[in-house]
Amino acid sequence: xxxxxxxxDNPLFKQFAFYSGVVIVKTMSMSVLTALNRIRKSVFANPxxxxxxxxxxxxxxxxxxxxxxxxxxxxxxxxxxxxxTFVLVGLLYVSSGPDPSTAVTYFxxxxxxRLLHTVAYLGQVPQPSRALMFGGGLTVAMLMxxxxxxxxxx
Amino acid sequence: xxxxxxxxDNPLFKQFAFYSGVVIVKTMSMSVLTALNRIRKSVFANPxxxxxxxxxxxxxxxxxxxxxxxxxxxxxxxxxxxxxTFVLVGLLYVSSGPDPSTAVTYFxxxxxxRLLHTVAYLGQVPQPSRALMFGGGLTVAMLMxxxxxxxxxx
Amino acid sequence: xxxxxxxxDNPLFKQFAFYSGVVIVKTMSMSVLTALNRIRKSVFANPxxxxxxxxxxxxxxxxxxxxxxxxxxxxxxxxxxxxxTFVLVGLLYVSSGPDPSTAVTYFxxxxxxRLLHTVAYLGQVPQPSRALMFGGGLTVAMLMxxxxxxxxxx
Numbered sequence: 243x244x245x246x247x248x249x250x251d252n253p254l255f256k257q258f259a260f261y262s263g264v265v266i267v268k269t270m271s272m273s274v275l276t277a278l279n280r281i282r283k284s285v286f287a288n289p290x291x292x293x294x295x296x297x298x299x300x301x302x303x304x305x306x307x308x309x310x311x312x313x314x315x316x317x318x319x320x321x322x323x324x325x326x327t328f329v330l331v332g333l334l335y336v337s338s339g340p341d342p343s344t345a346v347t348y349f350x351x352x353x354x355x356r357l358l359h360t361v362a363y364l365g366q367v368p369q370p371s372r373a374l375m376f377g378g379g380l381t382v383a384m385l386m387x388x389x390x391x392x393x394x395x396x
Numbered sequence: 397x398x399x400x401x402x403x404x405d406n407p408l409f410k411q412f413a414f415y416s417g418v419v420i421v422k423t424m425s426m427s428v429l430t431a432l433n434r435i436r437k438s439v440f441a442n443p444x445x446x447x448x449x450x451x452x453x454x455x456x457x458x459x460x461x462x463x464x465x466x467x468x469x470x471x472x473x474x475x476x477x478x479x480x481t482f483v484l485v486g487l488l489y490v491s492s493g494p495d496p497s498t499a500v501t502y503f504x505x506x507x508x509x510r511l512l513h514t515v516a517y518l519g520q521v522p523q524p525s526r527a528l529m530f531g532g533g534l535t536v537a538m539l540m541x542x543x544x545x546x547x548x549x550x
Numbered sequence: 551x552x553x554x555x556x557x558x559d560n561p562l563f564k565q566f567a568f569y570s571g572v573v574i575v576k577t578m579s580m581s582v583l584t585a586l587n588r589i590r591k592s593v594f595a596n597p598x599x600x601x602x603x604x605x606x607x608x609x610x611x612x613x614x615x616x617x618x619x620x621x622x623x624x625x626x627x628x629x630x631x632x633x634x635t636f637v638l639v640g641l642l643y644v645s646s647g648p649d650p651s652t653a654v655t656y657f658x659x660x661x662x663x664r665l666l667h668t669v670a671y672l673g674q675v676p677q678p679s680r681a682l683m684f685g686g687g688l689t690v691a692m693l694m695x696x697x698x699x700x701x702x703x704x
Binding site: 470488493520545547 | 570
């Protein structure tokens with residue numbers, strides 16, 4: 243019988259922790275990327291932040307429409323919508339005792355899709371590359387969620 | 397004594413997994429709804445996405461102000477703000493050993509409120525219907541969070 | 551050996567639950583603050599919400615640009631980006647069996663940074679106060695995430 247504990251003693255949980263850690267770090271790194279681009283381009287959302295631009299002798303006022311910053315922010319929000327729900331569902335899914343090899347396959351497909359989704363988004367790769375990566379990740383997370391609901395219904 | 401394990405062996409956790417699964421699937425489905433409406437109305441946020449509209453012989457340019465798409469996106473963001481915090485708090489709450497019947501009542505009220513919140517938001521049902529559903533869900537999640545803090549303080 | 555269970559029987563998990571509860575309640579309270587300010591200033595995002603303002607004999611139409619409400623919303627989104635990822639990483643981190651005193655130090659720094667971040671954001675405290683609090687919280691969460699990935703890789 244499959245181990246279902248949420249602990250590193252459970253090999254499947256350990257693998258889940260690895261892939262979750264990777265996609266969470268990727269998501270967090272969008273915050274850093276936003277901050278770096280706000281400073282580099284002197285594009286700030288708040289009046290008090292403009293002092294940073296003024297210290298660099300630039301004339302800045304709050305702006306919410308810079309294409310580079312807004313693209314990173316859309317990518318970040320897409321991560322929040324998809325990565326966060328994946329990790330939440332994954333915790334429930336691992337504790338439901340899934341088939342380990344199916345589970346690890348799901349984790350790998352999701353992680354691969356989300357890493358390539360960021361490459362496609364920030365690199366402005368022609369569609370449907372980003373749409374496919376988005377759909378792949380979402381499909382895996384949905385399959386996991388439906389499996390959780392099904393198993394929890396009995 | 398109540399079982400406090402985060403595992404399907406714990407009947408309360410299993411119920412929590414069921415209701416969490418339902419509200420997470422509902423949240424994820426907003427992504428699908430946004431994508432479908434972006435394609436149907438040819439409303440895209442990124443220049444490279446407009447190729448999808450052009451393939452359908454429509455003249456499109458990036459737009460961030462379509463009322464239908466923006467309404468779905470506000471509903472989605474409201475889910476992220478409320479559903480994600482509920483599931484996080486719920487994991488801590490279940491592991492704190494709450495009274496099972498109180499806990500299941502909370503899970504059911506939250507799930508009902510959030511499903512009706514979406515109906516009210518997308519159906520543009522007159523207020524205060526949506527406000528009441530929002531407030532009901534938030535109140536339950538707050539009660540659970542305060543219970544976690546209180547029990548974890550000793 | 552350190553206890554790694556996600557249960558209140560594990561003293562480290564109990565501490566994690568406490569600090570997570572605090573930052574989640576703080577995040578949820580931004581929803582309340584947004585709602586109160588929308589009503590106080592009659593600033594609503596949806597046409598059907600404007601009935602609330604009209605009931606107070608005010609002439610209102612949907613607006614998405616009120617500086618007070620948008621500032622609270624930016625603060626809320628920043629919480630979602632940072633607090634949610636912290637709690638997710640923290641669950642994985644606690645189950646990886648970290649050094650308890652290091653772990654509690656991380657939890658305390660993160661919680662302190664996020665509470666002060668909100669004070670700085672809503673109080674419009676001159677920079678770099680908010681940037682430092684943001685960076686402190688993100689650094690702690692990143693250190694925890696890297697530790698999870700490292701331990702899960704073996």
